[in-house]
Amino acid sequence: MACTVQLVARPKDPAVRTQLIERAAAMLRAREPITLRSLVAGTGVSTMAVYTHFEGMDGLWQALRQEGFTRLGARFATVAETPDPIRDLTALCAAYLDHALTHPDLYRVMFDASVDLEDLPAADATLEQLVQAARRCRDAGRFRADVVPLDLAIQSWTIGHGLASLVATGPLPPETLDHGPFLLHALFTACGDDPHGCRVSVEQGWRRPAPDDERSRPA
Amino acid sequence: MACTVQLVARPKDPAVRTQLIERAAAMLRAREPITLRSLVAGTGVSTMAVYTHFEGMDGLWQALRQEGFTRLGARFATVAETPDPIRDLTALCAAYLDHALTHPDLYRVMFDASVDLEDLPAADATLEQLVQAARRCRDAGRFRADVVPLDLAIQSWTIGHGLASLVATGPLPPETLDHGPFLLHALFTACGDDPHGCRVSVEQGWRRPAPDDERSRPA
DNA sequence: CGCTGAACATAGCAGCGTTATGGCATGTAC
DNA sequence: GTACATGCCATAACGCTGCTATGTTCAGCG
Numbered sequence: 001m002a003c004t005v006q007l008v009a010r011p012k013d014p015a016v017r018t019q020l021i022e023r024a025a026a027m028l029r030a031r032e033p034i035t036l037r038s039l040v041a042g043t044g045v046s047t048m049a050v051y052t053h054f055e056g057m058d059g060l061w062q063a064l065r066q067e068g069f070t071r072l073g074a075r076f077a078t079v080a081e082t083p084d085p086i087r088d089l090t091a092l093c094a095a096y097l098d099h100a101l102t103h104p105d106l107y108r109v110m111f112d113a114s115v116d117l118e119d120l121p122a123a124d125a126t127l128e129q130l131v132q133a134a135r136r137c138r139d140a141g142r143f144r145a146d147v148v149p150l151d152l153a154i155q156s157w158t159i160g161h162g163l164a165s166l167v168a169t170g171p172l173p174p175e176t177l178d179h180g181p182f183l184l185h186a187l188f189t190a191c192g193d194d195p196h197g198c199r200v201s202v203e204q205g206w207r208r209p210a211p212d213d214e215r216s217r218p219a
Numbered sequence: 220m221a222c223t224v225q226l227v228a229r230p231k232d233p234a235v236r237t238q239l240i241e242r243a244a245a246m247l248r249a250r251e252p253i254t255l256r257s258l259v260a261g262t263g264v265s266t267m268a269v270y271t272h273f274e275g276m277d278g279l280w281q282a283l284r285q286e287g288f289t290r291l292g293a294r295f296a297t298v299a300e301t302p303d304p305i306r307d308l309t310a311l312c313a314a315y316l317d318h319a320l321t322h323p324d325l326y327r328v329m330f331d332a333s334v335d336l337e338d339l340p341a342a343d344a345t346l347e348q349l350v351q352a353a354r355r356c357r358d359a360g361r362f363r364a365d366v367v368p369l370d371l372a373i374q375s376w377t378i379g380h381g382l383a384s385l386v387a388t389g390p391l392p393p394e395t396l397d398h399g400p401f402l403l404h405a406l407f408t409a410c411g412d413d414p415h416g417c418r419v420s421v422e423q424g425w426r427r428p429a430p431d432d433e434r435s436r437p438a
Numbered sequence: 439c440g441c442t443g444a445a446c447a448t449a450g451c452a453g454c455g456t457t458a459t460g461g462c463a464t465g466t467a468c
Numbered sequence: 469g470t471a472c473a474t475g476c477c478a479t480a481a482c483g484c485t486g487c488t489a490t491g492t493t494c495a496g497c498g
């Protein structure tokens with residue numbers, strides 16, 4: 001209809017957006033409280049920039065949540081694919097826990113109370129990587145044929161998130177993570193994997209430091 | 220030394236304290252934002268009461284967290300002990316999930332970012348009930364003798380908290396909880412229980428509505 | 439070149455948790 | 469029986485929060 005009108009405007013600088021997100025992530029890492037004014041202080045921009053780029057603080061938190069899932073996805077991508085899919089699935093779970101514990105504050109933001117439906121695609125993309133690994137496990141014949149990859153992915157996620165959450169934001173000490181291999185081994189053998197081969201796969205997949213790239217960023 | 224002085228004072232009314240945390244719990248259930256002024260509005264007391272009883276809002280949140288663990292403990296107490304300890308342990312996990320999903324907001328408060336060391340005893344008391352159930356499982360000969368009750372309790376908690384957290388504050392739908400029996404069965408058989416008997420025990424323990432007493436409290 | 443309209447800066451607003459101040463009820467001491 | 473000390477609680481103010489209203493600047497098109 002009247003959509004022939006060509007609107008012109010001063011383009012918003014995408015560098016400001018990433019600058020704000022990175023500064024917010026840095027403040028999160030430094031455990032400084034993130035407030036609108038403290039966020040823009042130091043940068044040249046004013047408080048209004050947060051509104052043009054994120055439509056308020058809620059939008060900033062949401063962007064931070066997305067950033068967390070993006071970094072988790074990048075972390076997953078560093079897990080090299082091996083001929084042993086169970087080892088790979090275990091490595092993904094280990095990477096999940098490593099991500100959660102090297103960035104506990106970002107992890108808290110990812111799962112805090114105000115999860116919006118906007119965030120579901122990001123979470124789904126993360127889950128999808130687990131699903132594919134689970135599918136490879138089944139297709140490789142390690143599991144019974146009736147194992148549903150999505151179910152196994154959710155079950156793996158449950159274990160990973162339970163451990164990460166109880167340690168990162170909860171009352172249990174970091175050693176709790178050592179229960180990971182046992183729980184995953186129990187899950188995988190319940191899906192039909194041979195106990196002995198499973199133990200080897202899980203142990204191989206679990207020890208995978210694969211250092212996170214965010215650990216020493218210049219302040 | 221100079222402690223011979225006998226201090227006298229007007230006693231603080233404990234009814235005010237319980238009134239405030241019950242009102243806060245009610246507001247939490249109603250999904251109303253809890254603010255200092257909105258909390259005391261309607262009650263006869265003023266904002267200062269929050270400071271005399273809780274030393275500020277942080278103290279109120281902490282009291283609310285304790286209340287959550289207390290109610291969880293009461294919910295656990297309703298799980299009757301049967302001759303089948305694995306059924307009982309499963310029932311405790313089911314009660315945990317039921318508690319988390321009938322009071323999702325309270326559950327969020329229990330595990331939110333600002334967990335204080337003051338809250339650890341409450342969490343430990345909760346865990347202890349799982350530990351005792353796990354010990355009964357092992358002592359009944361259902362598990363291998365080398366199973367450590369504390370480890371099994373933590374592992375059960377991990378599964379329960381992972382499911383509860385992903386559903387109550389996370390991106391997964393309530394049907395996700397149906398993975399509970401499978402995960403617990405995998406865990407218990409990994410500890411040495413007979414697969415068939417374990418399936419029966421878990422199924423019996425899982426279906427246990429045992430309605431929560433907080434569902435219809437007069438406003 | 440002038441116009442349009444979005445991006446950004448500044449200033450002010452309502453609301454938040456917190457704190458200073460003062461009245462008043464309460465339990466002890468004389 | 470009365471006077472006093474003590475600390476609960478109400479009132480008012482403070483600094484801070486996220487947010488919005490208003491004005492200015494500047495990129496892109498006719």
